[in-house]
Amino acid sequence: MTEFQQATLLVGWVQAGVALFVGMVQSSLFFYGIKRMSDASERRAQQTDKQIDAMMRQIDLMADAFTRQHEESMKRTDALIKLQEDTSKRTDALLKQSEMTMKQSETAMLALRRLLERTAD
Secondary structure, three states: OOHHHHHHHHHHHHHHHHHHHHHHHHHHHHHHHHHHHHHHHHHHHHHHHHHHHHHHHHHHHHHHHHHHHHHHHHHHHHHHHHHHHHHHHHHHHHHHHHHHHHHHHHHHHHHHHHHHHHHHO
């Protein structure tokens, strides 16, 4: 093999080595870029998960508050119904007492009228 052929062969090997090295660097940079994009995507996903968790906690708090308000409202409604029933019972008792008082008044007036009639005779 001549010196020129040896030099050409050596240059070819050097070019192949350089091309291999450049290819390795390019693929390393490519995979590094993919890893960075993957890491950024994972951070965004984690941030989204945190936001969803915060919203879920807020919804739970609002649901608990609504439930407490509803229960308190039902208690107040029950108390008002009981108060109305008690008032109705008292009103009925007052009506009965009033009827008895009227009957007693009528009886007393009849008795007074008879007494007046007897004394007038």
